Amino acid sequence: MVAEKLTAPDPETLVSEAKAAFRDGAMLTVQARCEVEYEGRTSGYLGPGDRILVAKPDGTFLVHQPTGHKPVNWMPGGGSVSARTSEDEAVLLARRTNPSERVEARILEAYGLTRFDATDGATYEESGTEAEMHEYIEENPDVLEEGLRIVEHERESKYGFIDFFARDESGTPVVVEVKRIQATLNHFDQLQRYVSLYEETNDTVRGMLVAPSASERVERALRDNGLEFVELAEFDTDAKGATEAKLTDF
Amino acid sequence: MVAEKLTAPDPETLVSEAKAAFRDGAMLTVQARCEVEYEGRTSGYLGPGDRILVAKPDGTFLVHQPTGHKPVNWMPGGGSVSARTSEDEAVLLARRTNPSERVEARILEAYGLTRFDATDGATYEESGTEAEMHEYIEENPDVLEEGLRIVEHERESKYGFIDFFARDESGTPVVVEVKRIQATLNHFDQLQRYVSLYEETNDTVRGMLVAPSASERVERALRDNGLEFVELAEFDTDAKGATEAKLTDF
DNA sequence: TTTTAAATTTCGATA
């Protein structure tokens, strides 16, 4: 049986089921009223309430309230989850080192428990990422500017990586920073950092921020600092085209 | 009953249970073999495998594989989740607008389903955040430098907010950027942006990045640009002290 | 292991 379920397990049953799941590498889901403590990079406390607890075989531990995308408390994979009874209550504890941290869920009342012996060999395939936007630009530099030549992709500099190092029609060097989302001040900063560095050793250099859009403040910052904004919203690579065809077929 | 559980529901049962849960504002958890599509800011496809699906009453939808902290596919709250049968299979669909996106999980085999009528009025209380680090510095500016006076907290400038605007013992203005984690190049960028701006209208200004640590590259970037790094790892506010006492009592 | 930057980042605060 792939999934085994218990309704309202008592603390001892919950702990023994949890231990068995951890031992066997199964996923564990618990619906419970609980309180939660976190101690690590910061510290925090969550008072009693109803939540879903999920423990994965890689040490991942999640505490989900009835709303919100993010777990209210969690532990990333790499550590381990354990179960024990304490003062007649079941306690789930997730720990890891580097950084050293712990999440402890004290279960005041368990409503349900599911053990799930899951098998999943699939990996997620994604299109429309920034990496694909890079590919598209590399193959079609003219969309940025007529006559632009890409000299180098992901060039390492003293202060970080430049997305593209290029030259315009007249041979002037162009530092290009690419974003697949609306450009932010931090993105402006990044470009400015690379351009400043280049200016230390060379006279003329252009800086170009490529993105589907930019806020007013970002456009002004670029203008004030002699940098350029190039709007690029649409891009299509072979990979993306292939995936889209597949999704349409579905 | 707070949590109701079904083992291996057929598609029709799953859909009707899911609809009822969505209608009543309950949390839904499903253990299933499924395939998943995402279409929105990017697009992607995840082939068949065993996952835990969670739907929350606020429209949050999560698809969790057996490993990893982050859901492989998800929808943040704000939209809605619906259920239907299609070609004799149960399908869960999460949608939202702004941005327009959708996640569709086609359930090939359901192993378990739990409806959870959860009530949770608690809010997470946290200590050790950057906001508390700000409080600590405001009350103890000497930890940054002997004789430093804080003039303004969160000062707005043309290109963003300065954490602290201060003056040193000799009256020279100091722009202070504070991070509670190891300083990154982006943090250096932020400080540099504020300092450059100030230099446009004033002659002398110091820039100070405060953090528990910084990488070699960040330290060099600061040095090369005449900015300063102040190491500050420990800080304690009344709030943090209070919470720590409580956790110790536990 | 450390660093660097992306992310379907999410989230909260602010204007």
Next chain:
DNA sequence: TATCGAAGTTTAAAA
């Protein structure tokens, strides 16, 4: 509603 910056960010890639 858009923007800005923090986050216990996590994750992946590269050195």
